[in-house]
Amino acid sequence: MPGKAFLVLRNSLTMPGNPARAGLLLKAFYMYYLYILYSVSSALYYVGHTNNPVRRLTEHNNSEMSTYTSKHRPWILKAVFSCGEREAEAIRIERFIKKQKSQKLLERIIAAEPLTGILAQLVRVPTSRDQFPA
Incomplete structure (x- = not known):
């Protein structure tokens, strides 16, 4: 949970x-999670990590601060993956994905296609679309 x-x-x-x-x-x-958001208005993906995906999605959509994500609202939650109890591991995976700069990779991750290397350890939270509101 x-x-x-x-x-x-x-x-x-x-x-x-x-x-x-x-x-x-x-x-x-x-438990730490990797999450992928999508902005319909800007056709952009955003990758982040957190220990509470519901809170984090709300912050991205409602924060009054001027940030990258505030400029591309509204965000919808496309996928959530469990990364374990170590925040450092979630950060390592997040940085790896961001360094790839690949929308196709993000779409493969979201589509649950088989992944290799560091991404093979990702465990999708099965009820993410039902459990976490858009």
Whole structure:
């Protein structure tokens, strides 16, 4: 579920110097996602990463700041992919896609065509079109 934190419990007795009174240490992990937006008005794609695709889409469509995405509204969510618990991995994949500068590549990713290399690890969120409003 987007934006949900997963809690990991560890026994603090095995971690010297830990002041946790209950004997447990809580650590939050977020799932990170790669998302692809499309601007019908400008016929452009945008790729980004986030831990909450619904919030991020809303920000792109409603932010009062003057940004690249504010100039090409409205945006619709074309695809969302799970990238795991490491934000660095989501950033690495996002940068790779952006460096390709290829609309055809983005359309292949959206169409769920077989991918190789770094993109082979992408796991599409199956209900992205239903779960995340346009």
